[in-house]
Amino acid sequence: xxxxxAQKKAVVxxxxxxxxxxxxxxxxxxxxxxxxxxxxxxxxxxxxxxxSVPDVILTDLRMPAGGADYITRxxxxxxxxxxxxxxxxGEPGLQAQVLRAGATAYFDKPVRISDxxxxxxxxxxxxx
Numbered sequence: 794x795x796x797x798x799a800q801k802k803a804v805v806x807x808x809x810x811x812x813x814x815x816x817x818x819x820x821x822x823x824x825x826x827x828x829x830x831x832x833x834x835x836x837x838x839x840x841x842x843x844x845s846v847p848d849v850i851l852t853d854l855r856m857p858a859g860g861a862d863y864i865t866r867x868x869x870x871x872x873x874x875x876x877x878x879x880x881x882x883g884e885p886g887l888q889a890q891v892l893r894a895g896a897t898a899y900f901d902k903p904v905r906i907s908d909x910x911x912x913x914x915x916x917x918x919x920x921x
Contacts, residue, residue, distance in 0.1 A: 803917050804828045806847040808838040810856035818851065821906045822913075835863040839870065846871045849913055854880035854891065861887075861894040868895025875916040879904050 805827045809815040819829050830847060832838035835858030842850070850867060853859065867876055878891050881902035888899045898912050 802826055802828045803848040804830060804845075805913065806830045806832060806838065806841055806850045806852075808832040808835070808850065808852035808856075810834055810853060810859075814853070817906070818909075821910065822851075825910055833857075835859045835866075839863075839866055842867060842871050842874070846874050849875045849877065849916055851877045851909065851913065852879070854878050854887075855882050861890050864891055864894040864896050875913075877909065877913060877916070879909075 805822050807815060807818045807822065807829060808831075809818060810833050815831060815833070819831060823829055830841055832841050834856050838850070838852060839858075841847075850871070852864075852867075854861075854864075864876060864878065867874075875897040876895060877898045877900070878896045879900045879902055880887070880891075883901040891899055897916060900909065900912075
């Protein structure tokens, strides 16, 4: 077996209250070589970030303890961590509100996993 150079895999915190979507996202990012942490709502995500800030946060917006104020709280506890938001309820003005609250990137659902991966790869490259 070839020896691998010790390299830290980026940690992605996936926050999603829909179990099927959470599994899909985790499968996609795990197979891309990321370390994963999961949270099912905004409160669980905040507790997770308080324990250890991940390299990037990929989060739903409309879920228990979610919304723009949740993004503001995440930004407060993880000021330099990229936050990628996904939502199926993107009414006019929501994207601008979420970006003002501290999100780094915004995607409307349904979202292409390949687009998420590209954006997260770019954010992690820029963030190093």
